[in-house]
Amino acid sequence: MDNEYKASITGVGSFLPEKVLTNDDLSKMLDTTDEWITKRTGIKERRIVENGVAASDLAVEASLRALDDANVLPTEVDLIIASTITPDCLFPSTSCYIQEKLGARNAGAFDLLAACAGFVYALSVARSFVASGAMKTVLVVGTECMSKITDYTDRSTCILFGDGAGAVVVQQGNGRREIITTYLGSDGSQAELLMLPAGGSRLPASHETVDSRSHYIKLRGKEVFKQAIINMVDVITRAATENNMRVEDFDMIIPHQSNIRIIEAAMEKLKLPKEKAYINIDRYGNTSSASIPIAMDEIEKGGVLKPGSTAILVAFGGGLTWSSSIIKW
Numbered sequence: 001m002d003n004e005y006k007a008s009i010t011g012v013g014s015f016l017p018e019k020v021l022t023n024d025d026l027s028k029m030l031d032t033t034d035e036w037i038t039k040r041t042g043i044k045e046r047r048i049v050e051n052g053v054a055a056s057d058l059a060v061e062a063s064l065r066a067l068d069d070a071n072v073l074p075t076e077v078d079l080i081i082a083s084t085i086t087p088d089c090l091f092p093s094t095s096c097y098i099q100e101k102l103g104a105r106n107a108g109a110f111d112l113l114a115a116c117a118g119f120v121y122a123l124s125v126a127r128s129f130v131a132s133g134a135m136k137t138v139l140v141v142g143t144e145c146m147s148k149i150t151d152y153t154d155r156s157t158c159i160l161f162g163d164g165a166g167a168v169v170v171q172q173g174n175g176r177r178e179i180i181t182t183y184l185g186s187d188g189s190q191a192e193l194l195m196l197p198a199g200g201s202r203l204p205a206s207h208e209t210v211d212s213r214s215h216y217i218k219l220r221g222k223e224v225f226k227q228a229i230i231n232m233v234d235v236i237t238r239a240a241t242e243n244n245m246r247v248e249d250f251d252m253i254i255p256h257q258s259n260i261r262i263i264e265a266a267m268e269k270l271k272l273p274k275e276k277a278y279i280n281i282d283r284y285g286n287t288s289s290a291s292i293p294i295a296m297d298e299i300e301k302g303g304v305l306k307p308g309s310t311a312i313l314v315a316f317g318g319g320l321t322w323s324s325s326i327i328k329w
């Protein structure tokens with residue numbers, strides 16, 4: 001793409017609810033163990049919102065931190081894009097609630113749904129608006145209350161998910177954290193591998209949908225596991241090749257945190273040391289589209305990556321969808 005401007009991430013922020021749900025807590029609720037969950041997923045604990053807290057509440061906290069980090073006022077934001085599969089309600093959009101709570105009165109606002117790959121999708125949209133010169137300041141938020149759509153009687157899914165939010169501010173390049181490329185992919189023929197069946201126009205809410213627990217995540221874990229590895233490897237390799245790089249040129253892989261075994265298998269296929277992948281799944285589980293911006297915030301605040309390093313964000317999720325983005329830190 002011929003950019004008129006370079007687009008950079010000028011601020012990062014995240015927010016995790018305080019309440020911790022450990023593997024031991026789960027083992028008191030259903031037939032599982034800390035050992036099984038740790039070995040099969042790498043997850044030790046996850047954060048869970050209190051009753052009455054919605055995705056926009058987490059998003060606002062993360063956004064305020066990102067705006068502060070970028071030294072940008074809410075009134076200076078031109079557009080808010082919220083990536084979420086756990087919106088406050090079906091409509092209006094969660095980003096409109098965020099807009100109101102932030103007092104971002106000059107901003108347009110819309111939600112984007114690409115499941116766990118959604119944050120990088122939204123980053124790609126933000127980059128295009130900024131690079132074309134159409135907008136100066138875009139706030140991108142990944143925010144999820146996964147606990148609200150998780151079936152805590154289903155041990156094969158409830159161990160995986162957690163709540164949280166992360167946000168970034170995208171503006172014209174300032175020489176730091178430049179978004180070099182973004183790649184997006186999808187395969188709707190495999191939509192049924194990971195979905196929330198009811199509550200939309202196909203299967204509206206009814207007594208039957210509630211009785212059949214159809215308002216919770218349904219996951220075909222083994223198949224998703226395989227597809228995640230294939231597509232994460234592919235989208236990293238493609239990003240490298242199309243930018244005349246080798247995969248070993250990436251200083252860090254910042255993957256969506258879905259399962260430690262998925263990440264380690266992808267690293268092995270890429271012939272990269274697993275230490276190059278940023279991992280925090282042990283503390284937060286899978287927070288869907290919030291996982292990458294939460295990791296970016298930890299990396300930035302912890303000084304984990306030196307300025308000038310090259311990182312690649314890589315995500316995979318329901319849809320199926322996948323995405324990657326090279327960032328010059």
Ligand code: COA
Nearest residue numbers: 032033036040116155156159221222224225258259316317
């Ligand atoms: N505790 C104990 N045993 C469990 C369990 C739990 N929480 N969950 C499943 N089991 C059991 C199963 O019942 C099965 O028992 P069986 O052999 O007697 O039938 C056994 O463990 C193996 O189950 P299986 O589903 O084959 O395990 P797995 O190794 O595939 O791990 C997932 C299951 C869900 C952890 C794994 O498939 C996964 O992470 N998939 C990707 C999911 C994902 O990340 N989705 C989001 C993508 S963004």
